[in-house]
Amino acid sequence: xxxxxxxxxxxxxxxxxxxxxxxxxxxxxxxxxxxxxxxxxxxxxxxxxxxxxxxxxxxxxxxxxxxxxxxxxxxxxxxxxxxxxxxxxxxxxxxxxxxxxxxxxxxxxxxxxxxxxxxxxxxxxxxxxxxxxxxxxxxxxxxxxxxxxxxxxxxxxxxxxxxxxxxxxxxxxxxxxxxxxxxxxxxxxxxxxxxxxxxxxxxxxxxxxxxxxxxxxxxxxxxxxxxxxxxxxxxxxxxxxx
Amino acid sequence: xxxxxxxxxxxxxxxxxxxxxxxxxxxxxxxxxxxxxxxxxxxxxxxxxxxxxxxxxxxxxxxxxxxxxxxxxxxxxxxxxxxxxxxxxxxxxxxxxxxxxxxxxxxxxxxxxxxxxxxxxxxxxxxxxxxxxxxxxxxxxxxxxxxxxxxxxxxxxxxxxxxxxxxxxxxxxxxxxxxxxxxxxxxxxxxxxxxxxxxxxxxxxxxxxxxxxxxxxxxxxxxxxxxxxxxxxxxxxxxxxxxxxxxxxxxxxxxxxxxxxxxxxxxxxxxxxxxxxxxxxxxx
Numbered sequence: 001x002x003x004x005x006x007x008x009x010x011x012x013x014x015x016x017x018x019x020x021x022x023x024x025x026x027x028x029x030x031x032x033x034x035x036x037x038x039x040x041x042x043x044x045x046x047x048x049x050x051x052x053x054x055x056x057x058x059x060x061x062x063x064x065x066x067x068x069x070x071x072x073x074x075x076x077x078x079x080x081x082x083x084x085x086x087x088x089x090x091x092x093x094x095x096x097x098x099x100x101x102x103x104x105x106x107x108x109x110x111x112x113x114x115x116x117x118x119x120x121x122x123x124x125x126x127x128x129x130x131x132x133x134x135x136x137x138x139x140x141x142x143x144x145x146x147x148x149x150x151x152x153x154x155x156x157x158x159x160x161x162x163x164x165x166x167x168x169x170x171x172x173x174x175x176x177x178x179x180x181x182x183x184x185x186x187x188x189x190x191x192x193x194x195x196x197x198x199x200x201x202x203x204x205x206x207x208x209x210x211x212x213x214x215x216x217x218x219x220x221x222x223x224x225x226x227x228x229x230x231x232x233x234x235x236x237x238x239x240x241x242x
Numbered sequence: 243x244x245x246x247x248x249x250x251x252x253x254x255x256x257x258x259x260x261x262x263x264x265x266x267x268x269x270x271x272x273x274x275x276x277x278x279x280x281x282x283x284x285x286x287x288x289x290x291x292x293x294x295x296x297x298x299x300x301x302x303x304x305x306x307x308x309x310x311x312x313x314x315x316x317x318x319x320x321x322x323x324x325x326x327x328x329x330x331x332x333x334x335x336x337x338x339x340x341x342x343x344x345x346x347x348x349x350x351x352x353x354x355x356x357x358x359x360x361x362x363x364x365x366x367x368x369x370x371x372x373x374x375x376x377x378x379x380x381x382x383x384x385x386x387x388x389x390x391x392x393x394x395x396x397x398x399x400x401x402x403x404x405x406x407x408x409x410x411x412x413x414x415x416x417x418x419x420x421x422x423x424x425x426x427x428x429x430x431x432x433x434x435x436x437x438x439x440x441x442x443x444x445x446x447x448x449x450x451x452x453x454x455x456x457x458x459x460x461x462x463x464x465x466x467x468x469x470x471x472x473x474x475x476x477x478x479x480x481x482x483x484x485x486x487x488x489x490x491x492x493x494x495x496x497x498x499x500x501x502x503x504x505x506x507x508x509x510x511x512x513x514x515x516x517x518x519x520x521x522x523x524x525x526x
Contacts, residue, residue: 230485
């Protein structure tokens with residue numbers, strides 16, 4: 001899934017990167033076929049080239065390897081709203097048939113069964129990036145016939161899942177199955193989809209991961225895991241209060 | 243008038259009172275954990291807490307009953323999962339009900355910027371085709387551009403009674419230098435009626451490069467020197483974010499009992515931030 005997402009990024013594109021899987025996909029692309037990818041994280045780092053994946057959107061690694069670090073409001077005004085972002089990546093707890101996304105609540109808004117994190121940058125990324133990719137694992141709980149809450153309009157030009165790839169079709173932009181991983185059947189995709197699945201006439205097969213892609217991704221995850229396991233020690237001044 | 247150099251205890255006692263609207267900003271970086279813990283120790287109540295990302299510090303303050311309201315845009319433990327105490331407050335009103343005023347990041351940035359500019363509201367091209375305006379009609383509306391006729395989203399200015407920040411350094415006149423990821427700290431600082439800042443060090447000279455983010459001392463009500471004051475968040479140039487602690491927090495905060503026991507032991511059971519750092523094993 002990460003590799004399939006990474007392949008969609010063209011060299012030189014300006015990407016607005018979310019944490020987790022999108023961050024892994026963007027950095028994998030930068031370390032393989034798209035070395036000039038410009039990564040912008042909403043914390044305010046522009047043109048960052050992290051050596052390990054950040055756990056949060058504002059880890060020091062992102063600032064120290066960035067071309068510039070700017071105030072967060074400018075990320076949303078000068079870059080995103082002004083139209084300087086080519087690609088945005090979004091994930092969510094739920095997606096519907098038209099690619100709308102929910103990351104706010106399960107259940108009623110006023111008294112939710114599950115309170116999810118909320119919007120973050122999603123509503124404006126969805127409406128202002130030139131192109132949006134959605135990456136999420138596919139089950140009947142995540143691919144639903146009706147959202148509990150619309151956090152963002154989504155508007156994905158692709159939804160990349162662990163089973164295949166959906167693409168928008170027609171004026172309504174209904175998300176239809178367009179690609180499958182090797183060995184996955186449309187019936188399996190339907191079983192993990194909460195709406196009646198439609199497919200393109202000829203479903204393509206996603207080519208299997210190349211050795212190089214796997215090696216780079218594994219190395220990246222290994223470096224990241226080691227870095228995140230390190231506890232921090234602070235040296236307190238011994239001289240007492242000045 | 244320049245800032246008063248004082249202890250964190252005195253700064254909170256003097257400037258943060260029950261019922262206030264309080265913003266502790268810093269986006270992942272420079273989160274003022276020491277200040278938040280001191281507010282918990284001094285048992286403040288009925289605060290309306292404002293932060294783009296509530297993070298662990300608001301999980302702790304809300305779980306300890308400091309807040310009646312939360313204004314925010316993304317409430318998770320970044321890269322880890324839920325903020326269990328924030329969830330418990332919203333889903334089950336524990337320890338009591340929490341009124342939420344929810345936005346997107348772009349919206350929060352606009353609200354702080356309007357507050358910092360002395361304007362009643364801010365505008366953005368945002369919240370398009372979302373359920374947020376219907377969910378939060380008191381704080382999300384529309385305005386028509388008088389020049390183009392475009393309908394834009396309008397949001398009321400945020401003007402916290404007190405904004406609390408953490409920074410790397412202050413000089414003896416109270417001028418404060420922030421370096422690295424600053425999030426919306428500058429806007430939150432200038433939007434506030436009262437600004438209280440903790441710093442890693444008080445120094446003779448900031449040696450700030452021209453165009454650096456320096457808050458002039460005459461804007462700051464109180465400064466307290468609190469080494470490690472952002473831990474388990476971080477202060478660039480001093481210590482890294484303790485990602486292992488953020489991962490561990492998920493288990494600590496999952497149940498009310500383990501959360502309360504942890505807070506009793508490490509926060510209420512320590513006199514100050516140095517005591518807290520030693521208690522959790524982050525300092526000798």
